[in-house]
Amino acid sequence: MPAPTLFIDGEAGTTGLEIREKLADVPGIEVRSIDPALRKDPAARRDMMASVDLVVLCLPDAAAKESVALASELGADAPKILDASTAYRVDPAWTYGFAEMAPGQAQAIAGAARVSNPGCYPTGAIALLRPLVEAGLVPRDFPVTINAVSGYSGGGRQMIEAYEAGTAPAFELYGLTLEHKHVPEVQGYSGLSRRPIFVPSVGNFRQGMLVSVPLHLDALPGAPKAAELEAALSAYYPQGGLVSVLPTAGETRIEPQALNGTDALELRVFANEAMRHALLVARLDNLGKGASGAAVQNIRLMLGLA
Structure with a gap:
């Protein structure tokens, strides 16, 4: 039986290069x-799409939509598509590529x-919030605030170049219009x-990520203890998978880079019961479970290699 075939449209970008590197460790693909001189040639790209089983799109949103249109021209001969942009993440015609998000999600992928690869920030936020919303511990209409910090590799070419040239600040908030493009994805799949x-x-x-959600416990229905939130998260995710729920064990600090180079996602519930405050924290590699690692996981599922 011939090996399944794959084409990365946009393989020269950060995510594309990471996916290509990770696929080197996956046998059977x-x-x-495409010839670099033909990377922007629609006919050449369409011909390449017709010759493979799966196309992975590592492109800006507008370019990803153009590629999907090219693939659609192939009709019954169109390949499967995994899109790493934000273009289709809340499109009901596409399957969301967070395999651990819900029972049966891996099978759906x-x-x-057509599968939309999740964003790095939403992966952490959804992993923290969806189980608690489904358990009724966090109401669907609860006013949630999500804070997050990422390594600069998630910010695109200009940000990467600025940091690597030493011209960027040590730290900065951004998205201060409060209309970040990941918000609809977080809201939709967390159930808010x-x-x-x-x-x-x-x-x-360069890489690493923390996503945190502060909560006033007394503002939640039934005024739960933080241990109840941790128990709900632990019950939601099977042991031994990529998503793990860990006790804080007296930790008072957490840094974002400990999972770099892995596809793991760690969840923790920090708390001060005397003050009735809790802090949900997700840690992941924004280029691992937050991008290329998730893409390879989805590639394996879509090609029947998982």
Whole structure:
């Protein structure tokens, strides 16, 4: 039986390069590349799409939509598509590629023709919030605030170049219009009916991420203890998977880079019961479970290799 074939449209970008590198460790996949001189040639790209089983789009939103249109011209011969942009993440015709998000999600990805790869920030936020919303511990209309910090590799070419040239600040908040493009994705898949406030930031380190959600416990229904939130998270995610719920064990600090180079996602519930405050924290590599690692996981599922 021939090996499944794959084409990365946009393989020269950060995510594309990371996916290509990770696929080198996955046996049984043939990765095909287009002549660099033809990377923007629609006919050449369409011909390449017709020759493979799966196309991975590592492109800006507008370019990703153009590629999907090219693939659609192939009709019954169109390949499966995994899109790493934000273009289709809340499109009901696409399957959301967060395999651990819900029971049966991995199977849905495996059977889908078109899958949207999750964003790095939403991966952490959804992992923290969805189980608590489904358990009724956090109401769907609860006013949620999400704070997050990422390494600069998630910010695109200009940000990467600025940090690596030493011209960027050590730390900065951004997205201060409070209309970050990840918000609809977070709201939709976490199950919130009220739009959350999302405040992203970037630090002077290449990769790594922390996503945090502060909560007033007495403002939640039934005034739960933080241990109840931790128990709900632990019950939601099977042991031994990529998503793990860890006790804080007296920790009073947490840094964002400990999972770099892995596809793991760690969840913790910090608390001060005397003050009735809790802090949900997700830690991940923004280029691992937050981008290329999630993409390879989805590639394996879509090609029947998982």
